[in-house]
Amino acid sequence: MAEKKTRKEPAAKKDTKKPVSKATPAPAATSPDKELGKGARIGVYICHCGTNIAGSVDILAVQEYAKTLPNVAHVDNYQYMCSTPGQKKIEEGIKEHKLTGIVVAACSPRLHEPTFRTATKTGGLNPFRFEMANIREQGSWVHMHDREGATAKAKDAIRIAVAKAALLQDLVPKSVPVTKAALVVGAGVAGMQAALDLANAGIKTYLVEKSPTIGGRMSQLDKTFPTLDCSQCILTPKMVDVGRNPNIELMTYSEIEEVEGYIGNFDVTIRKKARGVLTPAEAEARGIVGGGCNGCGDCDTVCPVIKPNPFEMGMKPRKAIYIYHPQVVPLIYTVDFDSCVKCGLCVEACGEKKAIDLEMKDEFVKVKVGTAILALGYDIFPIEKKDEWGYQKFENVVTSLEFERLICASGPTGGHLVRPSDGKTPKKVAFLLCAGSRDNTGVGKPYCSRFCCMYSLKHAHQIIEKIPGCQPYIFYMDIRSFGKMYEEFYYRIQDEGAKFIRGRVSNILEDPETKNLYVMADDTLLDRPMKLEVDMVVLAAAVQPSADTDRTRKLFGVSCSLDGWLLEAHPKLNPCGTTTAGVFLAGVCQGPKDIPDTVASAEGAASAASIPIHMGEVELEPYFAQCIEEKCAGCGMCVNLCPYQALSLVEKEGRKVMQVTEAKCKGCGTCGGFCPGGAIWMQHFATPQIVAQIDAFLLGGEQ
Amino acid sequence: MADQEWKPKILGIICNWCSYAGADLAGSARTQYPPDIRIIRVMCTGRIDPLFILKAFVDGADGVLVSGCHFGDCHYLEGNYKAAKRMFILKSLLRNIGLEDKRLRMTFVSASEGAKWAVVVKDVVDTVTSLGPSPLKEIGR
Ligand SMILES: Cc1cc2nc3c(=O)[nH]c(=O)nc-3n(C[C@H](O)[C@H](O)[C@H](O)COP(=O)(O)OP(=O)(O)OC[C@H]3O[C@@H](n4cnc5c(N)ncnc54)[C@H](O)[C@@H]3O)c2cc1C
Ligand code: SF4
Ligand code: SF4
Ligand code: FES
Numbered sequence: 001m002a003e004k005k006t007r008k009e010p011a012a013k014k015d016t017k018k019p020v021s022k023a024t025p026a027p028a029a030t031s032p033d034k035e036l037g038k039g040a041r042i043g044v045y046i047c048h049c050g051t052n053i054a055g056s057v058d059i060l061a062v063q064e065y066a067k068t069l070p071n072v073a074h075v076d077n078y079q080y081m082c083s084t085p086g087q088k089k090i091e092e093g094i095k096e097h098k099l100t101g102i103v104v105a106a107c108s109p110r111l112h113e114p115t116f117r118t119a120t121k122t123g124g125l126n127p128f129r130f131e132m133a134n135i136r137e138q139g140s141w142v143h144m145h146d147r148e149g150a151t152a153k154a155k156d157a158i159r160i161a162v163a164k165a166a167l168l169q170d171l172v173p174k175s176v177p178v179t180k181a182a183l184v185v186g187a188g189v190a191g192m193q194a195a196l197d198l199a200n201a202g203i204k205t206y207l208v209e210k211s212p213t214i215g216g217r218m219s220q221l222d223k224t225f226p227t228l229d230c231s232q233c234i235l236t237p238k239m240v241d242v243g244r245n246p247n248i249e250l251m252t253y254s255e256i257e258e259v260e261g262y263i264g265n266f267d268v269t270i271r272k273k274a275r276g277v278l279t280p281a282e283a284e285a286r287g288i289v290g291g292g293c294n295g296c297g298d299c300d301t302v303c304p305v306i307k308p309n310p311f312e313m314g315m316k317p318r319k320a321i322y323i324y325h326p327q328v329v330p331l332i333y334t335v336d337f338d339s340c341v342k343c344g345l346c347v348e349a350c351g352e353k354k355a356i357d358l359e360m361k362d363e364f365v366k367v368k369v370g371t372a373i374l375a376l377g378y379d380i381f382p383i384e385k386k387d388e389w390g391y392q393k394f395e396n397v398v399t400s401l402e403f404e405r406l407i408c409a410s411g412p413t414g415g416h417l418v419r420p421s422d423g424k425t426p427k428k429v430a431f432l433l434c435a436g437s438r439d440n441t442g443v444g445k446p447y448c449s450r451f452c453c454m455y456s457l458k459h460a461h462q463i464i465e466k467i468p469g470c471q472p473y474i475f476y477m478d479i480r481s482f483g484k485m486y487e488e489f490y491y492r493i494q495d496e497g498a499k500f501i502r503g504r505v506s507n508i509l510e511d512p513e514t515k516n517l518y519v520m521a522d523d524t525l526l527d528r529p530m531k532l533e534v535d536m537v538v539l540a541a542a543v544q545p546s547a548d549t550d551r552t553r554k555l556f557g558v559s560c561s562l563d564g565w566l567l568e569a570h571p572k573l574n575p576c577g578t579t580t581a582g583v584f585l586a587g588v589c590q591g592p593k594d595i596p597d598t599v600a601s602a603e604g605a606a607s608a609a610s611i612p613i614h615m616g617e618v619e620l621e622p623y624f625a626q627c628i629e630e631k632c633a634g635c636g637m638c639v640n641l642c643p644y645q646a647l648s649l650v651e652k653e654g655r656k657v658m659q660v661t662e663a664k665c666k667g668c669g670t671c672g673g674f675c676p677g678g679a680i681w682m683q684h685f686a687t688p689q690i691v692a693q694i695d696a697f698l699l700g701g702e703q
Numbered sequence: 704m705a706d707q708e709w710k711p712k713i714l715g716i717i718c719n720w721c722s723y724a725g726a727d728l729a730g731s732a733r734t735q736y737p738p739d740i741r742i743i744r745v746m747c748t749g750r751i752d753p754l755f756i757l758k759a760f761v762d763g764a765d766g767v768l769v770s771g772c773h774f775g776d777c778h779y780l781e782g783n784y785k786a787a788k789r790m791f792i793l794k795s796l797l798r799n800i801g802l803e804d805k806r807l808r809m810t811f812v813s814a815s816e817g818a819k820w821a822v823v824v825k826d827v828v829d830t831v832t833s834l835g836p837s838p839l840k841e842i843g844r
Contacts, residue, residue: 108727109744110719137730138742142821149738156741557778559721561815579720579778579814623746643780668779669750673786685745690755697714697741698762 036688040166041073043099044158045090047081047106049136056140058151062105065155070700071166073097081106087119094123101125101165105133105158126170128622128684133161156697163696167689173619174662178264178370178612180204185256185552188216189235189595190587190602191375192242197606199247203613206367207242208270209252210548213328214239216377220311220401222408222415224595225458226489232327232410239329253334255548257364259372259555260644262666263582264618266369274360276321276335283355293355295323295331299346305339313402315420316412321346321356325410335360371582371609372556374566375602376549376589381436381542385443388507389432389539395421396515397508397537400431400455407462417463419536421515426470426535429463430519431456432505433476436542445542447563450592452540453480457490459538460498472498473532475505475521483596501530508537543592556583565591576605581618584609623667623684625660631679632657638671638680647671711765711831713740715824716755718748718782721772721813728817736821737828740768747771748809749782753793756807760797763840766806766831770823773811783811803834 044066048054059077066075074097078086081104090102102120106112109132117127135154143150180203184195187209195207207214218224219239221231242248251270258269283292299321308314311324318324320340321333335346335358347356380401384392391397396419398406409415419426433456436444453476460472479500481490494500503521510517511533519532545564553560557580559567566589569577576584586605587598612618625646634656639647646664649656658679672682681687717723723744729736745751748771756767769790771783787809794804808827812820 108723108730110724110727134727134742137727139730141730141733142736143738144733144735146738153738153741160741160743554775557780559772559776559814562813567814579724641785643782666779668747668782669745670747670779670782670785673750673752673789682750685750687752690743690745691758693743694714694755694759695762697743698712698759698764 036169037167040071040101041097041099042071042101042103042162042165043074043076043090043093043097044069044072044103044105044162045081045086045093046075046077046135046158047086047104048077048079049106049140050079053106053136053140056144056147056150057135057154058147061151062135062154062158066158066162069159069162072162073099082112082115087115087122090116090119091123094120094125099123099125101129101131101168103131103133103158103161103165105135105154105161107136108132108134108138111137128171129165129168131161131165131168133157159696159700160693163692163700164689167686167692169683171622171683173622174624175617175619176264176663178616178618179266179368180613180616181206181367181369182609182613183208183266183268183367183369183372184375184586185372186210186216186375186377186546186587186589187214187242187250187252188375188377188587188598189218189238190377190589190598191216191373192238193599193602194373194375194586194606194609195248196238196241196245197603198610199245201606201610201614202247203610204247204249206249206251206268206270206369208254208256209250210255211324212253212275212332212334213324213330214242214250214252215327215329217401218595219325219327220313221404222411223458223462225454226483226485228458228461236327239327243329250330251365252330252332254365256552256555262620263580263612264370265663266372266582268367268369268372270365270367272363272365274335274337274362275332276337276340276356276358276360277333278355278357279330279332283353288354291353291355293332294353295333297323297333298349298351299333299356302345302349304343304345305341307336307339312405312412313399315402315405370613371584373584373586373602373605373609374553374556374558374589375586375605376552376566377546378543378588378592379546381445381544383436383539383541386436386439389435389505389537390508390510390517391539394508394510394515394517394537395419396426396510396517396535397539399539399541400452400459401541403459403538407459407466415466417467419515424535425467426463428471428473428532428534429536429538430473430475430505430517430532430534431459431538431540432519433474433479433540434504434542435539437540438477439542445544445563447542447592448480449540449542450480451594452542453478454483454486454489454594456538456540457481457493457498461493461496464496464498473519473534474498474500475519476500476502477504483594503530543588545589549589556580558583558585561591565589576601576608582609582612621667621684623669623682624662624665625667625669625671626681626683627658627660628679628681629657631677633677633679634658635676638675641671641674643668643670709832709836710739711828711836712763713766713768713827713831714759714764715740715742715768715770716745716748716751717742717769717812718771718778719744719746720778721776721811722770722820724814725812725816725820728814729820730817732817734817734821736824739828739832740824747777747779747782748786749777749779751786751789753789753796756793760802760806760837760839763837764806765834765837766808766827768823768827769807769809770812770820771809773813776813802837802839805830806834806837
């Protein structure tokens with residue numbers, strides 16, 4: 001063992017008699033490549049990143065230190081290694097100094113590894129002969145005021161990287177063909193737009209929607225800010241397009257059950273929930289000619305079971321056999337088996353069409369796709385949790401989404417805004433912004449829900465327009481009108497006479513007689529408490545990821561942010577990508593977005609998802625497991641460990657050995673971390689490489 | 704107790720998808736934490752052979768931090784469960800050979816938990832500092 005200068009400390013216990021140091025339990029996997037590491041000549045390049053690194057790390061000291069490291073043949077530094085001249089240095093260095101491996105000490109490999117791999121390749125080396133030392137994100141930036149500490153850490157990081165670089169091998173990425181089909185999950189405006197773009201680019205697209213119709217939240221809205229177009233009017237043409245597009249295979253009332261595979265080759269199992277009603281095509285498949293649901297609604301008329309319609313936020317009834325609204329796509333009824341009493345009246349009413357099958361069971365469909373887009377949208381935060389505002393306690397406190405239905409001509413009241421308590425037209429309406437958003441009490445959400453300011457302005461306009469003499473009061477913290485023509489819209493609503501009160505509402509009380517509401521707030525501009533009597537309160541409730549988001553994202557291996565929204569690959573440079581290659585995000589599921597931003601992100605996701613499909617081939621990182629056959633005891637323990645069933649036991653020369661199916665291996669290394677015989681070689685993360693890193697850190701430093 | 708001068712040698716083996724990304728996020732946010740840790744990146748904590756950790760202790764590490772994705776969030780589905788199981792066994796092994804098992808720590812830091820990463824590192828550094836140099840260093844020579 002190397003010489004070490006440690007302070008004398010009494011050993012904690014005396015029972016460690018074994019000469020631990022002699023029996024160094026280094027895992028003994030050896031390379032299939034016996035020459036590994038021989039004659040290594042490593043070039044080390046240290047980046048200043050302007051002052052990002054140089055401000056907290058002594059670059060010259062690090063450079064002098066790097067020169068003393070074993071196997072280092074050349075050391076250089078540069079202002080910006082990722083710039084063209086920086087990359088040139090690598091390319092020329094490889095030739096001039098006959099380098100066999102490259103180390104760049106700079107930012108995170110998660111940022112620039114591809115850049116420097118390319119430079120390494122351009123210089124004539126295999127791109128996998130590159131290793132990065134992260135001295136910025138995990139160095140200078142987190143030890144900004146500790147120059148000594150950051151410099152020492154940078155030296156160690158380079159030593160560790162050089163040790164690995166000396167043992168790196170040539171690797172070849174595996175090219176796999178990409179299935180020419182895509183999957184879109186969620187058919188709100190985001191999913192519809194993404195599916196249309198993919199389909200119009202000539203790609204077969206499966207669009208999976210959990211509810212009985214496509215359209216999402218946008219179809220529940222009345223008007224849309226700031227142009228005030230009717231939401232349904234601009235959405236239905238898209239819905240119809242989706243329904244008609246020959247490249248789109250629409251699966252409503254369906255959910256993702258299982259996902260296997262990787263970019264280019266995802267095998268997706270979809271659960272088609274039992275709908276109880278056959279489409280004309282399904283009917284024909286069963287030999288019912290000219291039958292199937294045509295949306296006539298005869299069943300609906302006779303069904304005796306009455307339930308609240310969730311599309312109308314429960315404010316309108318539906319039957320046990322139902323459609324959400326007249327414009328649904330596809331126009332097929334659905335049986336709610338939770339409330340159906342199986343009386344059979346609907347079957348009778350349907351008659352010859354024979355569209356209803358009350359014994360229908362869930363079906364599972366398997367599809368193969370090259371890429372996938374998640375467009376799971378959002379739900380409304382359960383605002384009753386903010387007890388002080390009395391939602392669900394006081395009848396005349398509603399949410400903004402309920403308001404959308406109440407003001408909508410096709411809604412439960414035919415577009416006449418009325419108080420739920422007595423059906424009277426309100427004269428004074430208070431809007432509470434940031435209801436549950438920007439809330440650090442732990443009850444609500446810390447983030448801004450981004451569209452509530454704007455839709456509340458829209459709501460104020462709508463009541464001024466529709467109900468002469470009705471006064472809207474907007475209680476706000478700030479008005480966030482950041483989009484194109486949004487600020488102008490804000491001025492317009494001010495001019496129209498909406499009253500704005502800057503202050504958060506502390507609580508709301510109800511007059512038990514009149515059911516009027518008292519809104520208590522602090523007017524922070526006039527610096528005085530206020531109490532306002534109104535007829536109705538509208539809570540601009542926060543939004544949160546939709547109910548099934550967590551389960552669905554895990555099927556695709558997509559992470560989420562602290563607040564539950566799906567995590568993009570990079571917040572600025574790759575907002576539609578995820579860390580799972582081939583899986584992309586569209587719309588609100590990535591974070592709150594209004595319709596213009598949602599559509600833009602959907603088009604971005606569709607474009608990104610179409611690239612691998614149009615390329616026809618993708619390269620997978622070659623971090624596969626390999627079996628070192630002479631060491632494999634054929635115990636088969638690894639076979640069960642692999643989450644992807646990539647390993648199997650095969651007969652070879654009269655004995656059993658493990659075999660890797662490279663196409664299935666994703667390179668996690670779980671098998672390699674386990675194999676008791678050290679018989680599994682993890683490419684690029686091989687045992688000798690990792691052990692060399694450990695040794696370099698602990699044994700190879702300035703002692 | 705260790706004197707003022709002594710700084711622990713702590714090895715962090717962390718997964719690419721969550722903890723490494725979380726550590727990068729701490730960097731972009733300029734969240735400051737003590738520099739007494741050196742990182743080795745692996746694709747998943749499932750890759751971590753318990754022998755790597757024993758090797759580190761034999762080499763004289765005062766502490767080892769293993770950090771990965773939260774349960775259910777592993778990029779490879781369940782590597783972190785398997786790693787956690789191994790760390791559990793390893794901890795009892797460490798106790799058996801007379802090494803404080805607090806010198807080995809497994810944590811779960813997601814890609815969006817930059818602030819948590821800083822807290823974790825500080826805590827590990829504090830814990831190991833208060834334990835003092837690893838007794839194995841004595842025997843090691
Ligand atoms: C009250 C209110 C008023 C608004 N007014 C405006 C406005 O005037 N102008 C404007 O620009 N924006 C407005 N918005 C914002 C607008 O609603 C959103 O920008 C838009 O609906 C986002 O579309 P999306 O497709 O991302 O999500 P959604 O519309 O939520 O669609 C998601 C779809 O995915 C489905 N789904 C979810 N999970 C799964 C799953 N696991 N499997 C399968 N399917 C799933 C859902 O059923 C749904 O159909 C308003 C929002 C609210 C709450
Ligand atoms: S959009 Fe406006 S009301 Fe909604 S959370 Fe953001 S600031 Fe608050
Ligand atoms: S590295 Fe091993 S456990 Fe992981 S996917 Fe490949 S074969 Fe399976
Ligand atoms: S990828 Fe992070 S623990 Fe498996």
